[in-house]
Amino acid sequence: xxxxxxxxxxxxxxxxxxxxGAAARILSGxxxxxxxxxxxxxxxxxxxxxxxxxxxxxxxxLAVAMEAVQGAALDPAQLxxxxxxxxxxxxxxxxxxxxxxxxxxxxxxxxxxxxxxxLVAGYWSIAVGAMRASQxxxxxxxxxxxxxxxxxxxxxxxxxxxxxxxxxxxYPPPLHATRPIAAEFGVALVLTPGRSARSVARIETVVxxxxxxxxxxxxLEALRCGVPAARSLPLLAALAGGSPQVAPLEYLDAGTLRxxxxxCG
Amino acid sequence: xxxIPCAPLVLAAFTATSGVGVGNAATLASxxxxxxxxRPCDFDGVDVPTWIGAVDGVDAQPLRPGCARYDCRNNRLxxxxxxxxxxxxxxxxxxxxxxxQRVGVFVGTxxxxxxxxxxxxxxxxxxxxxxxxxxxYRGTHNAFSTVDYLRRRCGLAGPAATVCAAxxxxxxxxxxxxxxxxxxxxxxxLVGGVDSLCLTTLYGFHSLQLLAPGPCRPFDAARDxxxxxxxxxxxxxxxxxxxxxxxxxLLLGAGESSDAHHLSTPHPDGLGARxxxxxxxxxxxLDAGAIDxxxxxxxxxxxxxxxESLAVRATCGAAVPCSSTKGATGHALGAAGALEAVLxxxxxxxxxxxxxxxxxxxxxxLGVNYLxxxxxxxxxxxxxxxxxxxxxxxxxxxxTAG
Numbered sequence: 244x245x246x247x248x249x250x251x252x253x254x255x256x257x258x259x260x261x262x263x264g265a266a267a268r269i270l271s272g273x274x275x276x277x278x279x280x281x282x283x284x285x286x287x288x289x290x291x292x293x294x295x296x297x298x299x300x301x302x303x304x305l306a307v308a309m310e311a312v313q314g315a316a317l318d319p320a321q322l323x324x325x326x327x328x329x330x331x332x333x334x335x336x337x338x339x340x341x342x343x344x345x346x347x348x349x350x351x352x353x354x355x356x357x358x359x360x361x362l363v364a365g366y367w368s369i370a371v372g373a374m375r376a377s378q379x380x381x382x383x384x385x386x387x388x389x390x391x392x393x394x395x396x397x398x399x400x401x402x403x404x405x406x407x408x409x410x411x412x413x414y415p416p417p418l419h420a421t422r423p424i425a426a427e428f429g430v431a432l433v434l435t436p437g438r439s440a441r442s443v444a445r446i447e448t449v450v451x452x453x454x455x456x457x458x459x460x461x462x463l464e465a466l467r468c469g470v471p472a473a474r475s476l477p478l479l480a481a482l483a484g485g486s487p488q489v490a491p492l493e494y495l496d497a498g499t500l501r502x503x504x505x506x507c508g
Numbered sequence: 509x510x511x512i513p514c515a516p517l518v519l520a521a522f523t524a525t526s527g528v529g530v531g532n533a534a535t536l537a538s539x540x541x542x543x544x545x546x547r548p549c550d551f552d553g554v555d556v557p558t559w560i561g562a563v564d565g566v567d568a569q570p571l572r573p574g575c576a577r578y579d580c581r582n583n584r585l586x587x588x589x590x591x592x593x594x595x596x597x598x599x600x601x602x603x604x605x606x607x608x609q610r611v612g613v614f615v616g617t618x619x620x621x622x623x624x625x626x627x628x629x630x631x632x633x634x635x636x637x638x639x640x641x642x643x644x645y646r647g648t649h650n651a652f653s654t655v656d657y658l659r660r661r662c663g664l665a666g667p668a669a670t671v672c673a674a675x676x677x678x679x680x681x682x683x684x685x686x687x688x689x690x691x692x693x694x695x696x697x698l699v700g701g702v703d704s705l706c707l708t709t710l711y712g713f714h715s716l717q718l719l720a721p722g723p724c725r726p727f728d729a730a731r732d733x734x735x736x737x738x739x740x741x742x743x744x745x746x747x748x749x750x751x752x753x754x755x756x757x758l759l760l761g762a763g764e765s766s767d768a769h770h771l772s773t774p775h776p777d778g779l780g781a782r783x784x785x786x787x788x789x790x791x792x793x794l795d796a797g798a799i800d801x802x803x804x805x806x807x808x809x810x811x812x813x814x815x816e817s818l819a820v821r822a823t824c825g826a827a828v829p830c831s832s833t834k835g836a837t838g839h840a841l842g843a844a845g846a847l848e849a850v851l852x853x854x855x856x857x858x859x860x861x862x863x864x865x866x867x868x869x870x871x872x873x874l875g876v877n878y879l880x881x882x883x884x885x886x887x888x889x890x891x892x893x894x895x896x897x898x899x900x901x902x903x904x905x906x907x908t909a910g
Binding site: 331340343349352355356358359360361362364365366378379380381392396397400403417418450495 | 510511634643646656659693707711716767771896897
């Protein structure tokens with residue numbers, strides 16, 4: 244069973260990749276990759292009260308979501324959303340577990356509220372006034388492919404554009420040693436059922452039993468392996484036009500979600 | 509372009525384990541006899557004045573041999589629940605029929621096995637100590653842990669994900685699987701929810717001042733908060749076969765929305781809830797008048813119940829009988845949606861409109877027909893509501909085939 248969609252907007256934020264334009268230059272081979280720590284923009288789209296409560300992972304995810312929506316020139320309030328992450332806000336999780344291990348066990352309401360895995364979906368809906376359905380998924384290292392599949396099912400069934408947002412950020416110690424996510428990385432795609440003037444590519448996907456695509460550049464490959472959301476990099480490289488147009492992405496077991504990319508001329 | 513309609517699915521098997529019983533027979537017997545499962549909190553040294561809906565026997569439940577890395581309260585609860593009512597066998601048979609690749613797993617949780625991490629943090633040096641060597645993040649803490657375990661346990665190899673939308677998680681798991689089947693990505697799915705007691709939720713809801721000091725009293729004029737529960741509930745969803753027992757239970761519709769209002773308080777007018785109910789009815793191609801009973805989200809907090817009452821009145825009217833089974837089970841959080849879908853399926857089969865336990869004086873200002881006594885009546889269509897932090901809303905319509 245194959246599922247397809249057009250990619251109308253792309254957002255990327257990761258080490259040495261401040262946006263999709265920069266990422267595309269690197270992934271297409273026309274720019275050298277120099278990983279540097281990400282600068283996350285303040286989430287100015289949120290009301291002030293909510294802005295104060297957001298951690299880095301929310302800022303990361305909102306930034307890529309907004310870049311993708313602007314690229315697609317669509318009203319974000321009208322888009323159903325699929326959010327996917329292996330771990331949510333790991334820094335917040337560390338603070339909660341530390342507080343609960345202390346004798347007085349004092350937990351702040353904001354810490355608890357931010358502990359939900361769907362906090363990004365919640366903040367995004369508030370930021371842009373999106374009252375449409377949203378999903379938040381987790382499939383460990385397969386989280387990106389699981390989210391892409393869910394978003395493509397949404398496009399196929401609802402026959403309307405869907406926003407996919409994948410994001411992961413490192414846990415602080417001591418959790419980092421048990422789940423060593425290497426960097427902050429976020430990616431967002433606006434997937435649409437029909438071609439538009441904004442369409443970057445057509446993608447067709449099928450679940451396959453083949454090894455995941457790797458990247459030739461050792462630093463990019465380290466990023467792909469080091470962050471679940473960066474398992475998307477072979478797809479992003481194909482969308483940037485710099486690599487084979489078939490990108491098997493890591494999925495469950497030893498399988499992949501095989502994505503065929505046809506760039507829109 | 510119009511959306512592609514999702515056909516009804518049959519709950520080919522289903523089971524519930526919660527504070528009111530392990531498996532369907534015990535659960536239904538509790539509902540029939542108005543036996544609640546709440547008791548003063550005695551969990552893991554928690555010193556919060558509240559009541560909980562704990563499942564007996566979870567700690568004694570072994571996992572399948574060879575799955576030691578998944579050992580945590582959440583997965584023990586999953587294993588306990590999966591072993592009831594022949595569910596495991598029915599899921600394995602479905603894998604044999606459709607092929608393991610064509611059976612998905614979509615299960616909701618809010619806290620997964622974070623209790624293990626809480627305990628691991630208590631065993632480390634708080635200044636800079638590592639977590640103990642026996643702590644297994646992937647097997648226990650990560651939100652995917654239970655789905656990972658269930659796939660192995662049932663021998664399934666189809667698409668899978670954990671659905672994480674706080675207290676709407678496992679209702680959404682039904683909606684996700686429904687679309688996957690409609691898109692022909694899979695032929696069947698193990699859906700459900702598993703959420704277990706932990707300190708994060710007990711102290712967290714306490715910090716928000718949302719815990720009732722006694723057993724919760726949803727829709728009561730003097731309601732004063734929720735009682736945290738735990739549950740494992742599953743269903744096997746498949747396409748409707750050509751011939752079906754008239755008593756078979758169908759998933760007729762699902763409706764979702766986002767409040768876009770606040771992370772932890774509902775839209776004051778119940779707007780998001782109302783949209784989700786309307787979409788669920790629309791998806792089921794039913795008028796509101798077809799709903800015989802509403803299983804409310806009904807947590808027992810003042811603002812949640814008020815917002816929900818506005819949504820129910822605006823969509824289904826003031827007369828439709830409704831109640832919250834959380835008065836019996838407590839709020840099973842990420843498992844609540846699946847638990848209440850299965851309770852609804854049991855009520856359809858039994859012709860039982862269950863009383864909302866704990867509630868003695870219904871809040872008349874909410875203007876709904878809240879049941880404080882069990883009622884026996886033929887039931888064909890039930891609406892089950894689930895709303896969560898992050899403004900996540902999901903409503904399911906279940907009904908009999910005949």
